[in-house]
Amino acid sequence: MKLTGAQIFFECLKAEGVDTIFGFPGGAVIDIYDEMPKHDIRHVLVRHEQGAAHMADGYARATGRVGVCLVTSGPGATNTVTGIATAYMDSIPIVIFTGQVPTSLIGNDAFQEVDIIGISRPCTKHNYLVKDIADLARIIREAFYLARSGRPGPVLVDLPKDVINAKTEFKYPKKVSLPGYRPTYEAHLGQIKRAYAAIAKAKKPVIYAGGGVIASSCARELKRLAETLRCPVTTTLMGLGGFPAPHDLWLGMLGMHGTFRANMAVANTDLLIAIGARFDDRVTGKLDEFAPRAKIIHIDIDPTSISKNVRVDIPIVGDCKDALRKLLHVLDENRLEGLDATRKPWLEQIQKWKETYPLAYEQSDHEIKPQYVVEKLYELSEGKAIITTEVGQNQMWAAQYYHFSEPRTLLTSGGLGTMGYGFPAAIGAQIAFPDRLVIDIAGDGSIQMCIQELITAVENNLPVKVAILNNQYLGMVRQWQELFYNKHYCGTCIKAAPDFVKLAEAYGALGLRATKPSEVEAVIREAFATPKTVFMDFVVNPEEGVYPMVPAGKAMTEMLLV
Numbered sequence: 010m011k012l013t014g015a016q017i018f019f020e021c022l023k024a025e026g027v028d029t030i031f032g033f034p035g036g037a038v039i040d041i042y043d044e045m046p047k048h049d050i051r052h053v054l055v056r057h058e059q060g061a062a063h064m065a066d067g068y069a070r071a072t073g074r075v076g077v078c079l080v081t082s083g084p085g086a087t088n089t090v091t092g093i094a095t096a097y098m099d100s101i102p103i104v105i106f107t108g109q110v111p112t113s114l115i116g117n118d119a120f121q122e123v124d125i126i127g128i129s130r131p132c133t134k135h136n137y138l139v140k141d142i143a144d145l146a147r148i149i150r151e152a153f154y155l156a157r158s159g160r161p162g163p164v165l166v167d168l169p170k171d172v173i174n175a176k177t178e179f180k181y182p183k184k185v186s187l188p189g190y191r192p193t194y195e196a197h198l199g200q201i202k203r204a205y206a207a208i209a210k211a212k213k214p215v216i217y218a219g220g221g222v223i224a225s226s227c228a229r230e231l232k233r234l235a236e237t238l239r240c241p242v243t244t245t246l247m248g249l250g251g252f253p254a255p256h257d258l259w260l261g262m263l264g265m266h267g268t269f270r271a272n273m274a275v276a277n278t279d280l281l282i283a284i285g286a287r288f289d290d291r292v293t294g295k296l297d298e299f300a301p302r303a304k305i306i307h308i309d310i311d312p313t314s315i316s317k318n319v320r321v322d323i324p325i326v327g328d329c330k331d332a333l334r335k336l337l338h339v340l341d342e343n344r345l346e347g348l349d350a351t352r353k354p355w356l357e358q359i360q361k362w363k364e365t366y367p368l369a370y371e372q373s374d375h376e377i378k379p380q381y382v383v384e385k386l387y388e389l390s391e392g393k394a395i396i397t398t399e400v401g402q403n404q405m406w407a408a409q410y411y412h413f414s415e416p417r418t419l420l421t422s423g424g425l426g427t428m429g430y431g432f433p434a435a436i437g438a439q440i441a442f443p444d445r446l447v448i449d450i451a452g453d454g455s456i457q458m459c460i461q462e463l464i465t466a467v468e469n470n471l472p473v474k475v476a477i478l479n480n481q482y483l484g485m486v487r488q489w490q491e492l493f494y495n496k497h498y499c500g501t502c503i504k505a506a507p508d509f510v511k512l513a514e515a516y517g518a519l520g521l522r523a524t525k526p527s528e529v530e531a532v533i534r535e536a537f538a539t540p541k542t543v544f545m546d547f548v549v550n551p552e553e554g555v556y557p558m559v560p561a562g563k564a565m566t567e568m569l570l571v
């Protein structure tokens with residue numbers, strides 16, 4: 010029996026095990042929407058297509074599965090671009106379906122026509138324009154395969170209206186054949202042995218882990234490696250949760266707002282073991298002075314990321330989990346004796362750095378410190394929440410003061426740094442895990458960027474909590490202006506703001522406010538106890554800064570500490 014393109018679309022999604030689509034309709038996809046009620050799939054109607062992309066992304070980060078969104082052509086498609094680029098920079102698997110004008114009108118400046126293939130090319134792992142219904146099932150199969158395999162990423166499929174309405178026999182391809190695309194999963198044993206030899210010689214090793222550890226689900230192997238080697242571990246923002254924060258080998262995050270001891274450890278290490286991390290500038294600072302004394306081992310599934318920013322001595326291309334398992338196997342067979350004694354001076358040095366400059370802030374009893382709010386969120390959620398963040402100071406305080414212990418519990422826009430990401434991502438995560446506590450730690454600027462999704466949360470009865478660290482500034486930019494632009498605060502004061510409590514109420518959510526430190530705990534407790542969407546407006550000290558801070562382009566040892 011022949012099926013329409015719209016029917017085939019749903020059969021393919023079923024074959025891929027998709028249970029949820031985040032979407033927004035329009036003329037170009039109306040036939041897909043017409044077909045939708047006949048299928049057992051949850052559609053979450055967003056209020057802006059950027060929200061759909063971020064929700065699919067949040068769903069993907071929280072679950073490890075592919076997130077899916079569906080939007081119309083033209084403005085529907087362009088509205089997703091920020092969300093696509095966000096997923097691309099952090100290697101998150103999503104598939105974006107966009108409607109397109111009929112193939113006969115492509116290139117005619119037709120109504121709501123846009124070249125989304127051209128627009129999205131630099132920020133997708135791959136994209137497809139389906140020109141013939143005969144290709145539809147194969148392309149959807151490939152799109153999901155590409156999104157989740159190798160280094161994951163967003164894949165866009167553009168669906169012209171005539172293709173959606175055409176008919177053909179449906180057959181879902183069993184296999185994907187993409188000559189030239191063969192991700193290397195298996196780490197080379199010869200390189201693993203070279204890594205072992207370097208490890209055996211090292212006196213001051215450091216493990217630097219990134220988002221690849223989360224993507225390849227190898228947190229357990231990472232912990233075993235650190236413990237076997239008595240080797241301290243730091244992670245990037247994307248790697249938080251990949252190593253348990255309470256662990257005695259934990260250094261904290263490194264980089265621009267990393268801990269003093271993590272940055273000092275990297276500056277002084279003789280062997281840096283990079284695992285699924287990409288040496289981005291927020292981590293390295295001034296490249297010449299990054300880990301200047303270290304041999305570098307780099308494990309990564311993406312060969313193009315090796316020696317891209319920093320010269321690597323021992324490259325290991327492959328899945329992090331496979332590489333770590335092999336390395337652990339070699340270590341089991343060739344035990345390094347006397348490690349406790351060998352590591353002692355190094356671990357003592359690190360302990361000294363920790364004691365000299367611990368992560369700290371000045372407490373106050375009359376104004377709320379944003380760090381205090383994050384600490385309280387951590388304490389009262391017992392560290393068990395899924396945290397999403399917006400971008401800015403709020404994001405860094407969340408990274409510093411919510412001590413992540415499990416993978417996939419921090420969803421944050423690391424690479425692109427997208428304000429407006431956190432709230433829709435929290436919605437995506439809450440849809441995936443209705444019974445978990447999901448909290449968006451937000452700035453008063455960022456929350457306004459996708460605030461329209463409040464009604465999506467309310468409509469779907471999602472108990473998402475939003476903790477707004479309301480400092481009446483675009484705080485992170487204000488901090489740069491304070492430190493590097495002579496306190497010339499231009500364009501960063503956002504005192505003109507909505508009343509977030511009334512706004513929450515207007516949408517049918519609960520709004521709560523705390524203006525004094527003594528009110529913080531009660532607000533959080535009430536929010537957690539309320540099975541609805543809640544906005545918590547914490548009126549915090551407007552002048553608080555995020556420290557430590559390495560000025561952009563400086564060496565990681567040049568930290569400003571207060």
Ligand SMILES: Cc1ncc(C[n+]2csc(CCOP(=O)(O)OP(=O)(O)O)c2C)c(N)n1
Binds near residue numbers: 451453
């Ligand atoms: C979409 C977008 N626009 C601009 C920026 C630049 N930017 C980075 S942090 C920041 C300030 C964020 O302010 P707010 O959300 O209030 O958070 P705070 O830093 O005060 O915690 C800005 C404007 C960005 N990251 N994303």
